[in-house]
Amino acid sequence: GALDHPYSLNIGTTSAELLKKLNEQRDIIALMDIKMKEMKHTIQQLKVTEARLKEEVRERDRMLSAAVVRKKV
């Protein structure tokens, strides 16, 4: 997996190069963080929609029951 091969200090790797990689990764983390916040918002919205649709199904079931009762009377 991705965690199995950490960076190792190769001969010739300069601090400037390490620093460049460090900043590149930092930007990746910042972008991933934004993406995760967007996904959390999407999940929250979908859960609200799910609850609303379940209520709509229940409402129609009540109406159908009432319709059946009226027909029997």
Add this chain to the structure above:
Amino acid sequence: GALDHPYSLNIGTTSAELLKKLNEQRDIIALMDIKMKEMKHTIQQLKVTEARLKEEVRERDRMLSAAVVRKKV
């Protein structure tokens, strides 16, 4: 924002320290990647549920229309 303050090469920052930070960031990215995959899966499941519930609402609307038509006849 998080992108505004990149790491800078301070006097006394050793390659070993930079390397340690680099590997810490790398682990964070790997964990965020796993979390994002889980969230994508959750979003996919919620969209499937949404489609199913919408179909259930439509089905009950058809049944209600049929019930109303029968009552009128």
